[in-house]
Amino acid sequence: xxxxxxxxxxxxxxxxxxxxxxxxxxxxxxxxxxxxxxxxxxxxxxxxxxxxxxxxxxxxxxxxxxxxxxxxxxxxxxxxxxxxxxxxxxxxxxxxxxxxxxxxxxxxxxxxxxxxxxxxxxxxxxxxxxxxxxxxxxxxxxxxxxxxxxxxxxxxxxxxxxxxxxxxxxxx
Amino acid sequence: xxxxxxxxxxxxxxxxxxxxxxxxxxxxxxxxxxxxxxxxxxxxxxxxxxxxxxxxxxxxxxxxxxxxxxxxxxxxxxxxxxxxxxxxxxxxxxxxxxxxxxxxxxxxxxxxxxxxxxxxxxxxxxxxxxxxxxxxxxxxxxxxxxxxxxxxxxxxxxxxxxxxxxxxxxxxxxxxxxxxxxxxxxxxxxxxxxxxxxxxxxxxxxxxxxxxxxxxxxxxxxxxxxxxxxxxxxxxxxxxxxxxxxxxxxxxxxxxxxxxxxxxxxxxxxxxxxxxxxxxxxxxxxxxxxxxxxxxxxxxxxxxxxxxxxxxxxxxxxxxxxxxxxxxxxxxxxxxxxxxxxxxxxxxxxxxxxxxxxxxxxxxxxxxxxxxxxxxxxxxxxxxxxxxxxxxxxxxxxxxxxxxxxxxxxxxxxxxxxxxxxxxxxxxxxxxxxxxxxxxxxxxxxxxxxxxxxxxx
Ligand SMILES: Cc1cc2nc3c(=O)[nH]c(=O)nc-3n(C[C@H](O)[C@H](O)[C@H](O)COP(=O)(O)O)c2cc1C
Ligand code: SF4
Ligand code: FES
Numbered sequence: 195x196x197x198x199x200x201x202x203x204x205x206x207x208x209x210x211x212x213x214x215x216x217x218x219x220x221x222x223x224x225x226x227x228x229x230x231x232x233x234x235x236x237x238x239x240x241x242x243x244x245x246x247x248x249x250x251x252x253x254x255x256x257x258x259x260x261x262x263x264x265x266x267x268x269x270x271x272x273x274x275x276x277x278x279x280x281x282x283x284x285x286x287x288x289x290x291x292x293x294x295x296x297x298x299x300x301x302x303x304x305x306x307x308x309x310x311x312x313x314x315x316x317x318x319x320x321x322x323x324x325x326x327x328x329x330x331x332x333x334x335x336x337x338x339x340x341x342x343x344x345x346x347x348x349x350x351x352x353x354x355x356x357x358x359x360x361x362x363x364x365x366x
Numbered sequence: 367x368x369x370x371x372x373x374x375x376x377x378x379x380x381x382x383x384x385x386x387x388x389x390x391x392x393x394x395x396x397x398x399x400x401x402x403x404x405x406x407x408x409x410x411x412x413x414x415x416x417x418x419x420x421x422x423x424x425x426x427x428x429x430x431x432x433x434x435x436x437x438x439x440x441x442x443x444x445x446x447x448x449x450x451x452x453x454x455x456x457x458x459x460x461x462x463x464x465x466x467x468x469x470x471x472x473x474x475x476x477x478x479x480x481x482x483x484x485x486x487x488x489x490x491x492x493x494x495x496x497x498x499x500x501x502x503x504x505x506x507x508x509x510x511x512x513x514x515x516x517x518x519x520x521x522x523x524x525x526x527x528x529x530x531x532x533x534x535x536x537x538x539x540x541x542x543x544x545x546x547x548x549x550x551x552x553x554x555x556x557x558x559x560x561x562x563x564x565x566x567x568x569x570x571x572x573x574x575x576x577x578x579x580x581x582x583x584x585x586x587x588x589x590x591x592x593x594x595x596x597x598x599x600x601x602x603x604x605x606x607x608x609x610x611x612x613x614x615x616x617x618x619x620x621x622x623x624x625x626x627x628x629x630x631x632x633x634x635x636x637x638x639x640x641x642x643x644x645x646x647x648x649x650x651x652x653x654x655x656x657x658x659x660x661x662x663x664x665x666x667x668x669x670x671x672x673x674x675x676x677x678x679x680x681x682x683x684x685x686x687x688x689x690x691x692x693x694x695x696x697x698x699x700x701x702x703x704x705x706x707x708x709x710x711x712x713x714x715x716x717x718x719x720x721x722x723x724x725x726x727x728x729x730x731x732x733x734x735x736x737x738x739x740x741x742x743x744x745x746x747x748x749x750x751x752x753x754x755x756x757x758x759x760x761x762x763x764x765x766x767x768x769x770x771x772x773x774x775x776x777x778x779x780x781x782x783x784x785x786x787x788x789x790x791x792x793x794x795x796x797x798x799x800x801x802x803x804x805x806x807x808x809x810x811x812x813x814x815x816x817x818x819x820x821x822x823x
Contacts, residue, residue: 222533230555269557272538289459291625328459332625342500
């Protein structure tokens with residue numbers, strides 16, 4: 195495919211599949227900048243993080259400066275940059291309805307069992323455990339979102355079963 | 367006064383709980399998209415705006431703004447494009463009704479959205495959904511595919527010549543993207559910093575074009591009004607106060623979210639204006655474990671607090687305000703039983719807002735962070751009576767209402783502070799005396815426990 199995009203010096207981290215997926219969004223918006231969030235999601239889906247080099251390459255694709263993309267990325271606190279998140283990324287809700295039913299205790303319990311702090315990834319890379327704010331599933335409190343799976347009515351036991359199922363029980 | 371619930375039948379939720387409720391064929395078997403076909407055939411966009419005005423529908427996303435009126439603020443004879451943004455960012459703690467609609471009945475939402483786009487002459491709609499709804503997201507994508515294949519979206523909606531695209535857009539876990547101009551900035555690919563208004567989105571919104579932002583439940587109501595008529599809609603709810611010419615009333619059904627310390631948490635449909643008692647007892651099976659209630663959030667955490675002896679508060683647009691709360695908000699009621707410490711509640715609330723403040727306005731950024739620091743110190747047994755006045759000072763001075771911030775997140779942060787401390791002051795004082803017997807009367811400056819890290823946004 196002929197390309198007018200500037201090439202940067204480092205080895206590219208965005209492969210053609212990612213680039214094509216990002217380009218599919220162009221027709222949906224009147225500006226390229228609006229594709230920033232979709233592009234970040236595409237890269238994060240493949241790489242489980244969005245390293246700086248990817249930011250540079252997204253900026254090229256969207257005809258923006260890397261600073262514009264980085265500015266948006268850093269606002270959300272959602273896209274890891276230093277290292278990939280775990281194979282599974284789970285958010286345990288700490289907002290009010292879950293907290294009233296033991297959500298914070300479940301998160302503390304899970305962190306102790308997985309031997310990590312909230313926001314960290316187990317040494318074997320299986321799981322990143324984070325706190326989340328209200329996951330919009332308060333009727334299932336306390337709950338967590340693990341990848342695409344909403345898990346409700348968490349208990350010490352069920353949360354340990356979850357850790358075991360993703361290979362994150364006391365691994366580090 | 368309590369609303370009679372003997373004949374209460376769900377309408378917005380009527381299809382929920384059936385295994386195939388999310389599919390196009392199931393939706394059509396229930397007459398889905400027939401109302402849309404009728405409108406496209408028989409009504410001009412301005413007729414539909416008039417219908418929604420006549421219904422007195424008010425937005426379900428939190429502010430309760432009259433929907434028909436909002437639509438009529440769009441410039442007349444604009445060369446276009448006009449954009450529609452569906453606000454599915456639902457992140458107000460306690461709230462999950464949009465999720466239920468989008469997971470279980472995505473076509474009801476899409477039909478409502480198409481009708482709203484037709485009324486506002488929008489030819490492109492962005493469906494902005496929070497990231498944490500993967501199941502709703504997957505069902506939306508599938509439902510949109512079904513619509514394009516069936517000619518319900520695209521070049522000519524149901525053969526009418528009306529052209530409409532709906533593009534799904536996924537957020538990235540930030541509460542502020544639910545504020546309508548934060549949503550617009552986020553959609554444009556920028557940080558979600560709410561805009562100073564005016565200009566209002568209807569005049570200059572996304573991509574600097576006229577834009578309408580509506581909530582998911584609001585457009586679902588539009589579809590029901592089209593099907594069932596204005597008289598049906600106005601037969602439910604609470605009429606306008608005749609003594610207040612500016613009160614548009616609270617008509618129609620509402621999806622109430624009930625969570626916390628009740629036996630049966632869930633999303634329940636009832637006419638606007640049921641009381642907290644009715645919601646908790648009739649739908650929720652009462653306070654759990656045979657305990658007593660101590661307090662409840664009336665409509666998402668931003669709305670403040672009701673004491674247990676205020677549960678006769680009607681949950682209509684005007685009710686919670688009469689009890690010192692900010693408003694009806696998202697009608698998400700969170701019940702707290704007698705064992706809950708108000709210090710813990712307020713700490714949880716302050717932590718949420720400090721985490722979610724976008725940082726743009728100094729009073730909000732510093733006020734929410736400072737409140738959290740103080741509450742951490744109070745909780746750790748180093749609280750002073752003076753802190754309550756300092757917390758109230760923050761509560762009374764941050765927000766759109768005191769005129770110090772750009773958006774309403776700060777008002778939402780302020781209300782729990784004001785309500786919790788004013789309604790439960792003696793509990794805070796007793797806590798301080800008990801946990802900090804030697805220092806609770808101290809009034810000179812004290813250091814925070816540790817500096818807060820703002821990891822994330
Ligand atoms: C901090 C903040 C967060 C908000 N979050 C949402 C939200 O998640 N969903 C929503 O529909 N409205 C939300 N709103 C209200 C919107 O700004 C806007 O009023 C609403 O989407 C308009 O739709 P409606 O008229 O149909 O209610 C929020 C407002 C504020 C101040
Ligand atoms: S009030 Fe708070 S959240 Fe709203 S724009 Fe200002 S800093 Fe951002
Ligand atoms: S408070 Fe945890 S899902 Fe809403």
